[in-house]
Amino acid sequence: EPEVxxxxxxxxxxxGQEVILRCVPxxxxxxxxxxxxxxxxxxxxxxSFYNNEISEKSEIFDDQFSVERPDGSNFTLxxxxxxxxxxxxxxxxxxxxxxxxxxxxxxGTRLTVV
Amino acid sequence: xNEVEQSPQNLTAQEGEFITxxxxxxxGISALHWLQQHPGGGIVSLFMLSSGKKKHGRLIAxxxxxxxxxxxxxxxxxxxxxxxxxxxxxxxxxxxIFGTGTLLAVQP
Numbered sequence: 001e002p003e004v005x006x007x008x009x010x011x012x013x014x015x016g017q018e019v020i021l022r023c024v025p026x027x028x029x030x031x032x033x034x035x036x037x038x039x040x041x042x043x044x045x046x047x048s049f050y051n052n053e054i055s056e057k058s059e060i061f062d063d064q065f066s067v068e069r070p071d072g073s074n075f076t077l078x079x080x081x082x083x084x085x086x087x088x089x090x091x092x093x094x095x096x097x098x099x100x101x102x103x104x105x106x107x108g109t110r111l112t113v114v
Numbered sequence: 115x116n117e118v119e120q121s122p123q124n125l126t127a128q129e130g131e132f133i134t135x136x137x138x139x140x141x142g143i144s145a146l147h148w149l150q151q152h153p154g155g156g157i158v159s160l161f162m163l164s165s166g167k168k169k170h171g172r173l174i175a176x177x178x179x180x181x182x183x184x185x186x187x188x189x190x191x192x193x194x195x196x197x198x199x200x201x202x203x204x205x206x207x208x209x210x211i212f213g214t215g216t217l218l219a220v221q222p
Binding site: 035043055058099 | 156164
């Protein structure tokens with residue numbers, strides 16, 4: 001069964017460092033998303049990406065965040081200068097189409113900023 | 115006020131019991147998703163529905179669009195059903211808005 005793959009599963013980084021979280025969406029999917037879940041809280045939308053550009057972003061997704069699809073298979077989330085409050089589980093998701101369609105999630109990357 | 119509310123927040127059941135988790139939402143939606151999250155964090159899609167009822171094995175999901183309410187039922191619950199069950203809604207844009215989840219523990 002096709003799946004969304006995220007790497008690494010766990011990353012520890014020092015405050016102020018840059019991190020890149022990687023995702024390989026399902027191959028025939030066209031829409032890609034990043035969500036995050038701070039420990040004990042609900043999952044929150046960060047950004048959606050379609051046709052090589054951001055289609056929507058939340059207030060959380062400020063200038064410290066960027067996304068990229070560098071090679072047609074990977075979908076990355078970069079945090080330029082991490083803060084303690086960026087510590088969370090980050091989920092990548094993909095959908096085949098927009099609108100009413102099943103979303104497939106990766107296993108998540110647990111980011112710990114120390 | 116949260117756009118997606120779930121109840122209960124925590125639920126403990128005995129093996130074999132019939133379980134119901136409720137979800138109410140306040141926004142217009144194109145579809146409602148029920149998701150499962152196990153310890154360790156991975157999220158799995160259980161159902162996507164925009165009307166009526168869907169069944170998959172021991173799981174049943176219903177939605178009432180007029181009342182902006184959905185329920186997830188588990189029949190003959192089993193300890194392996196223990197997980198967090200999350201309701202999420204999709205609207206005019208492609209993003210999902212998540213509820214806070216229901217932590218289900220099924221005891222043998």
